[in-house]
Amino acid sequence: MELEAILNKDKLTRDDLIDLMNLEDKEDLQKLYDKAYEVKAEYIGQKVYYRGLIEFSNVCVKNCNYCGIRKDNHKVDRFTMTEEEILDRAKWAYENNYGSIVLQSGERSDKEFIEFVDNIIKKIKELSNDELGITLSLGEQSKETYQRWYDLGAHRYLLRIESSNQELYNSLHPDDHDFKRRLECLAEMKEIGYQVGTGVMIGFPGQTIENLVDDLIFFKENDIDMVGMGPYVLHEDTPTAKDVEDNKVLKTRNLNWGLKMVAILRLLMKDINIAATTALQALNPVGREMALKAGANILMPIITHRKYRTEYQLYENKPCIDEEASDCKNCLAARVGTVGDEIVYGEWGDSPHYFKRINEK
């Protein structure tokens, strides 16, 4: 089928999605990105919402094969920011009108950690007059924990499925990581009332274009409100790195696949929030701006203090590790300007899809 015909279809089939993922011609790709941007402009507006990202601890009990801060990587110096330091960053976000923050860390589910997070959520709500939106990205927790953090004021949760294919998921994780539990977590979050975000890594060893298309279909079938997916980027000190044959080839391909995935997802799920993820920037200095042009509408500027950034390296070449949040703020605003989008300050920037979903219940 002609590309224009596919781009203008109401319902895309799996074969259409595969055809789009296989596009390589520069002009064809531009048509795909332009169409995705047009859909974003129509359904979301030419707007970008910020989430100030606070990566507050690299202590992790898990051993995901791809991740630089996995438990068994003993080269990493472990840190956890103090409550005071985290609140200081949240205050910075509030004073700079960021609207929302994301609290992210390695995974822990011990009592001390849960209570630490309880306290932070409560205090961030207090210091911001209930105004700052809070998204959590703290891995798998019990339903009870998800519920208590929701009750304290967190309203969005990000937990990537990493791959919607169980075999591939298993290839990325040691045996004690459970795909079924991951799916249950997403269902529990939805039941509790969170806006649910998930995503996958794009282009890890062994994954095909068909697998990625099935990931897109997974987001649609699960009626996900927000997606943060990004290219897989190698980290030397991890098991997955050993399966990468040529890192240079991988980087070029994964940037390309990452942008196509964003654009195709925008065509498939017109009113959801889609993040232009930091991993895109690790592969190209303007990777995130390219994603905004291809249909993404969320940016997550890292606002963690410089001194901790070098130790929160999930993958190599992570950008902005030697900058302070205020430097980032100015450079980002200038970059978003080049795309033609307006940064919306001081709003939560909730996914329009979420409201549609709960109103249809």
Ligand code: SAH
């Ligand atoms: N511990 C939490 C949050 C931090 S990790 C969790 O796992 O959910 C956040 C995301 O970083 C993961 O979901 C994974 O998709 C991504 N990530 C980790 N290592 C990566 C790599 N090498 N390349 C690209 N993304 C990676």
Ligand code: SF4
């Ligand atoms: Fe820990 Fe998350 Fe990295 Fe897995 S991806 S090792 S849970 S920080």
